[in-house]
Amino acid sequence: MDLFTIVTARADYEQGALVIIDQTQLPGREVYLALKTSEEIWEAIYLLKVRGAPAIGVAAAYGVAVCMQKVAATGFDDFYREFSRVKDYLASSRPTAVNLFTALERLNRALLKHQGVGVEILKQVLREEAEAIRKEDAEACRKIGEHGLSLLKPGMGLLTHCNAGHLAVSEYGTALAPIYLGQEQGFGFSVFVDETRPLLQGARLTAFELQKAGVNVTLICDNMASSVMKQGWVQAVLVGCDRVAANGDTANKIGTSGVAVLAKYYGIPFYVLGPTSTIDMDCPTGKEIKIEERDPAEVTEKWYDRRMAPEGIHVYNPAFDVTPAELITAIITEKGIAYFPFNDTFREWKKNK
Numbered sequence: 001m002d003l004f005t006i007v008t009a010r011a012d013y014e015q016g017a018l019v020i021i022d023q024t025q026l027p028g029r030e031v032y033l034a035l036k037t038s039e040e041i042w043e044a045i046y047l048l049k050v051r052g053a054p055a056i057g058v059a060a061a062y063g064v065a066v067c068m069q070k071v072a073a074t075g076f077d078d079f080y081r082e083f084s085r086v087k088d089y090l091a092s093s094r095p096t097a098v099n100l101f102t103a104l105e106r107l108n109r110a111l112l113k114h115q116g117v118g119v120e121i122l123k124q125v126l127r128e129e130a131e132a133i134r135k136e137d138a139e140a141c142r143k144i145g146e147h148g149l150s151l152l153k154p155g156m157g158l159l160t161h162c163n164a165g166h167l168a169v170s171e172y173g174t175a176l177a178p179i180y181l182g183q184e185q186g187f188g189f190s191v192f193v194d195e196t197r198p199l200l201q202g203a204r205l206t207a208f209e210l211q212k213a214g215v216n217v218t219l220i221c222d223n224m225a226s227s228v229m230k231q232g233w234v235q236a237v238l239v240g241c242d243r244v245a246a247n248g249d250t251a252n253k254i255g256t257s258g259v260a261v262l263a264k265y266y267g268i269p270f271y272v273l274g275p276t277s278t279i280d281m282d283c284p285t286g287k288e289i290k291i292e293e294r295d296p297a298e299v300t301e302k303w304y305d306r307r308m309a310p311e312g313i314h315v316y317n318p319a320f321d322v323t324p325a326e327l328i329t330a331i332i333t334e335k336g337i338a339y340f341p342f343n344d345t346f347r348e349w350k351k352n353k
């Protein structure tokens with residue numbers, strides 16, 4: 001199957017389901033799931049069956065629209081009551097990626113603008129707004145690829161952490177978008193991929209994506225990034241983002257801030273790529289970003305047929321960390337490239353939404 005024919009999330013209103021590829025089965029099995037209840041959708045987001053900030057937002061928007069098609073409401077008030085219940089429930093699945101909340105809020109605002117219409121129109125409003133969210137994300141990712149590629153040169157060695165590719169968005173990717181565009185234009189990048197413990201999004205998903213796309217890819221353990229940089233094999237680091245604070249502090253997969261420190265030490269540009277929808281102007285700095293903590297079993301026994309740590313060992317398993325703005329060379333979005341200090345550019349971008 002061609003990489004770009006994989007669909008991360010879509011709404012199938014005929015069968016009343018949010019359809020996703022189950023990313024926990026990749027790379028071995030390409031399995032699609034039809035999720036018909038808000039509980040199934042919540043669990044799919046929490047277990048990272050669908051994941052990546054923009055993909056979570058698109059999946060949640062489609063999920064709410066699908067669930068609300070089945071509601072036998074008599075008027076706006078009880079339709080909106082059920083909508084609010086489903087929206088708030090899905091919002092409780094994961095706390096860090098801002099796109100989950102901005103997508104759900106867009107649906108909320110769309111409904112509130114249509115209080116005087118019938119229930120069938122309200123259902124259509126949700127379908128249309130969810131589709132608009134997906135379409136805007138796909139368009140943003142291509143532009144991110146173009147802006148990102150303008151900073152790269154043919155033959156460069158690149159390093160990336162986690163998965164911010166086609167599987168993390170609706171189409172194409174963010175951090176991987178310039179790599180795909182470069183592949184189309186013969187840039188001949190060589191890409192080092194951090195496996196990204198504990199859930200191995202790099203090994204399982206980014207390596208899978210880049211190999212399928214015919215990119216020269218090398219998988220490394222997270223603790224090898226310094227050695228690879230020291231040998232001069234990396235000329236730029238590209239990573240995604242889950243929430244960017246107003247000052248540019250960026251929450252991304254755990255381990256990202258360590259890569260940024262290494263990049264600074266070795267004098268390698270460190271680029272964050274993502275849609276402006278991931279910039280949260282209500283979050284002044286990284287200190288205000290809520291970092292998801294996950295099940296310790298992901299650290300002690302997720303990938304093994306036996307425990308790799310003593311019973312009862314205390315485990316700290318944050319899913320994200322925050323890279324301080326001063327370690328970031330540039331933040332690349334569909335609206336262009338921002339350099340430190342980021343605040344004014346962000347205000348401009350978010351003003352002309």
Ligand SMILES: CSC[C@H]1O[C@H](OP(=O)(O)O)[C@H](O)[C@@H]1O
Nearest residue numbers: 051052053162164168240252253
């Ligand atoms: C394009 S956003 C990708 C972003 O999301 C990942 O987190 P998770 O796999 O837990 O959803 C990771 O932080 C990626 O950089």
